[in-house]
Amino acid sequence: MVKKARGTQRREESLSRDRIIEASIALLDSSGESGLTFRALSERLATGPGAIYWHVANKSDLMTAACDTIVARTMNAPVDGATPKAIIRAVALAMFDAIDAHPWVGSALTRAPGQLPTVRVLERIGQQLCSLGVPDEEQWATVSALLNYILGVGGQNAANTHIAQEQDLDRSNFLGEVSTAWSQLDPDEYPFTRGVAGQLRVHDDRVDFLVGIDLMLSGIESSRGR
Amino acid sequence: MVKKARGTQRREESLSRDRIIEASIALLDSSGESGLTFRALSERLATGPGAIYWHVANKSDLMTAACDTIVARTMNAPVDGATPKAIIRAVALAMFDAIDAHPWVGSALTRAPGQLPTVRVLERIGQQLCSLGVPDEEQWATVSALLNYILGVGGQNAANTHIAQEQDLDRSNFLGEVSTAWSQLDPDEYPFTRGVAGQLRVHDDRVDFLVGIDLMLSGIESSRGR
DNA sequence: ACCTGAACACCGTTCAAGT
DNA sequence: ACCTGAACACCGTTCAAGT
Secondary structure, three states: OOOOOOOOOOOOOOOOHHHHHHHHHHHHHHHOHHHOOHHHHHHHOOOOHHHHHHHOOOHHHHHHHHHHHHHHHHHHOOOOOOOHHHHHHHHHHHHHHHHHHOHHHHHHHHOOOOOHHHHHHHHHHHHHHHHHOOOHHHHHHHHHHHHHHHHHHHHHHHHHHHHHHHOOOOHHHHHHHHHHHHHOOOOOOOHHHHHHHHHHHHOOHHHHHHHHHHHHHHHHHHHOOO | OOOOOOOOOHHHOOOOHHHHHHHHHHHHHHHOHHHOOHHHHHHHOOOOHHHHHHHOOOHHHHHHHHHHHHHHHHHHOOOOOOOHHHHHHHHHHHHHHHHHHOHHHHHHHHOOOOOHHHHHHHHHHHHHHHHHOOOHHHHHHHHHHHHHHHHHHHHHHHHHHHHHHHOOOOHHHHHHHHHHHHHOOOOOOOHHHHHHHHHHHHOOHHHHHHHHHHHHHHHHHHHHHO
16 A cells, blocks of 8 residues: 555645646547647646646647547557458547547647657557568558558548637538539639539548558558468 | 848838748748747738738638648649559659648648648549549549548658757657657567567658558559459 | 746737828 | 737746745
8 A cells, every 4th residue: 555644635636647637638628729728727727827837848748648648548448350450440440539539639649759649559550460461671661651541531530620610610511611612613623623522522531531541451461462 | 239221122022912921931941830920920021910911811821821832833843654653653752742841831731621732632633543443432532541641641741850850859860769769668568669660760751651652552453453 | 845826928810090 | 902010818838936
């Protein structure tokens, strides 16, 4: 048994890194990326802005820590899939859903390359690539491609949600507006975009996301000489 | 330090949207994303912050416009490649290089989904997919995957440059540090990441980027051939 | 050790007032 | 019409001072 000599709580609970991170996540989820300020945070924690700096280096550190909490939770959840391919798909989808549920995680991941949150995903996918028999020298480029795709699409998708929110539209109205704009483009300069505008309106982000994953997985397989 | 009166009259040209955008690009290129402020911009243009708002809606509008200038320049440059596949590769690489040269373009693209700059790339790639014989119903998901990959990796790469800059390291030193951190991870929890740490140190971003593109192109081909 | 909160050096944006 | 620049409502971060 470790722990405290002076067991009685001072206030509710005393301030701690974990409590700060937990409050940050709540703030980010409810008010978006712009909702996380040291003032809002300190108010919610019934303290002063300066106190937070005792537990956290700066805002970027705080964002990365909040992000890592979500990613760790996501990567630790059990995933069903029998084959390496199925597991990669499942892991990718779990990340997609996590970013969709917490759009701020998308931009946080981009801003902390090579940090712990990214590494969790990298590791998870990398292990499956080994099982797939991707040779050592190709492993880095292959995970890198998959990881970048996952973070890229997730981030893009989060940005969509964010913008739609900012304009007080729901997601489908936002896509509807973009789709309309596309179909009014100059037919000579933008034939393809015009032609695809309709698909934009009715598409399913999750499905499209998986198409890309499958494209890459099938590319990996075919270079295995299958 | 004396403020010199330069011989040239500063406001020889009147303010215009184009002049503002041009100055913004210069500022972004020289001082990074945080270098673009309405104060710095108005000083450079020898005017007041308020004047800029006559030509530009807000900062986000300004960023998107600056971004579009770079993307338009990149997409209008001639590209060599005989086959649709080669052209897609060349277009992708051109975007990679543009984002590498102007890291702020990466984040700007993410923050303006469906806007003109993205559409330029979408159109360019989409036309080649038609030539490749991708059927109508699959066109959206396929461009979407390619586009997201390009923007995702480009953005990630730009973030790397940005962070390295912030820490006053050059790029390879930054990667060296990340690589060292990775090789010190717990061997039981992160075997793959540790194993791949060496490849991170010596890898070439451009080459890795192309690996992903080729993975997708070969996935597209193999689903055509079936 | 941990916390407080005022103060500092910035932002983007607005707007009455000028030409 | 276009521009000016002070003013407003915020930020992240610091730090002397408290417990």
